[in-house]
Amino acid sequence: MRVVELFAGAGGMSLGLKRAGYEIVQAYDSWDKAVAVYRNNVGPHAWQADLKEIFRIGPAVASLAPDVIVGGPPCQDFSTAGDRVEGERAEMTKVFAMIVCIARPPWIVMENVPRASNSKSWAEARAMLMRAGYGLTECKLNASYYGVPQARKRLFVVGRLGEQDGFLESALVAARSAQPMHVRGMLRATDPDDANILASGAFYTRPYYTGRGVRLLDEPAPSVIRTTREAPRPHYLTSPHPDDPVPASNAGLLTQGQVARIQGFPADWDWSSVGSRDIDQMIANAVPAPMAEAVGRAILERECGRTIPALQGRFGSWLAGSCDFSKAAVRNAKSRVNRARRLLGGRTFANGAVELATLEGIEEFARLPTATRSDLRKSLRLYREWQSQAPKARQNNRQKVGLIKAMAA
Ligand SMILES: C[S@@+](CC[C@H](N)C(=O)[O-])C[C@H]1O[C@@H](n2cnc3c(N)ncnc32)[C@H](O)[C@@H]1O
Known part of the structure; x- marks a missing residue:
């Protein structure tokens, strides 16, 4: 199936869909540095564009006649890590829906933070998509059950023209693993940085505001944010979280490469065109590739008629x-x-x-x-x-x- 990705960032979602067998024909993002990383790793089909220019981008996407439009519009206006005033970034959710309504592909996938599901912007976007004829499955998925050592919860909306709402829910639930993936499962004793974390038996991640900083290796990491790998502040060391299993000063600090891997990027992802702070931001923004791959596979299986929805309710x-x-x-x-x-x-x-x-x-x-x-x-x-x-x-x-x-x- 041929895909156009909107808000493509550094390419996490595209990577997962490629692994599932999709062909990504075009990708857009307004951030030049993210486009550069995408091009270096995924392919030359990424373009810098402001997607608010709906009348330019909409027809261009429609002319490609994709089978799927995917996108993770900015989430800062909805996320717990943002100030949650619905401003221009929240409007991008509607921009996603408008471009979909112009191009009308058979399938769509949108990813965002769980809080987006109760937002005014998503309510308006959803109404547009439903009027355009899409049946929608809206699921909150936890990445640690989809091959990622991170308890990242995200809203996935999968739409298909002409379907009933909820049509893919049972398939997405069935794609879950029985157990969550833990950080230990990602670490390799042969890698010196990984060996350090293995030796500490625990790792520290900077909480966004409050929350636990230290976790054992047999737990998934918390949701990755831009500052995840930063060292504990003096205040945290003197007033640690009561549930920390060991003192933060004894826990290992994750490297940027390890955080990237926790977000599903392969160790050899080429970030060389951008600076360290931008890399942290792109990593935090990404859809973990294994999660996108799992959702992509569920769609392909249904498209090929290999799965049917479970009977609902009573x-x-x-x-x-x-x-x-x-x-x-x-x-x-x-x-x-x-x-x-x-x-x-x-x-x-x-x-x-x-x-x-x-x-x-x-x-x-x-x-x-x-x-x-x-x-x-x-x-x-x-x-x-x-x-x-x-x-x-x-x-x-x-x-x-x-x-x-x-x-x-
Ligand atoms: C949550 S990130 C998407 C990450 C991506 N799905 C991935 O897996 O790596 C949102 C992206 O939207 C982009 N963006 C924000 N406003 C935009 C606009 N007006 N037009 C195009 N892209 C925009 C940002 O640069 C950012 O890369």
Whole structure:
């Protein structure tokens, strides 16, 4: 699949998607130094551009007809590490949505800090994307479960034209590892800097404001920020965090190369064109490549029809309660929805009529016995009916809980 990346930074997201098998055809960022690092490592398709110039960039992106537009718009206006006033940087989330609406690729991926999900800018961007026909999966993922030794939590929004919301959620959850990755798993005894950290048994990372500075090697690192590798201030040494497992003065200090690796950059990433402070900033900005790779793979698998979404919620209980289905009938109905979904290549379809019409057009479906076809259609219709009632049931439940709380008060 062909990708255009907006707000590409030093190339963390592009690296992960390339590893997953995508072709990155164009990348944009306004920071000349980030573009230089990107070009040195990912390829010459990166351009310095201010993406606010929507009427110039939008048509240029559309003319490339990408299969996917990806981007991590600036997060400082939303993040805990920023002052959280929604200013021009938050507006970039809407710029991302506007360029998507001009180019209308089949797929989109947006990454940001979890707080972005409650922002006014994302609410407006989401409304634009939904009006343009995208079904959206909005998931908060923890990088340490996606091959990165860092407890970095990030909002990933994956959109696909014509889908139901939440269509990829179960696939992203299934891509998680059983255990989080720890810093020890990244360290190599043969590397002298790594050997130092291994010998200390613990490492220090500068907290942004408050928070724990010292961690054991069998923990993931906290979310990387620009100052992560800085030494503890005198104030921290005299008033350490109460949960520090060892004194900060006994913990190893991470090198810039180690922090880059914690953010998923390979050890041989060429940063030579920029100064040290800019490198720290680009590292902190990045989407860890293994995380982007995992999300990219989940999309490719769905695009190829190799996965189907898990059935949501309490469909079975609804069939048993509202439709008087026996246990066996519930099992059959569920497996028929899944079978229909497999025939549909994992698609969920925002529109039920389009879903059924698409099913009718599939050769394999047409070859099935009449009774089987009728069972599959019926099960899909039942699932739709349940989906249309489920929000009402949840609403009724919330009202009930509200009433009980009000009575208790
Ligand atoms: C969170 S970083 C993206 C990091 C990138 N996804 C990665 O994996 O390395 C946001 C990027 O947006 C860029 N940016 C900010 N405002 C911009 C604008 N108006 N036009 C283009 N890029 C902009 C910044 O220079 C920064 O590199």
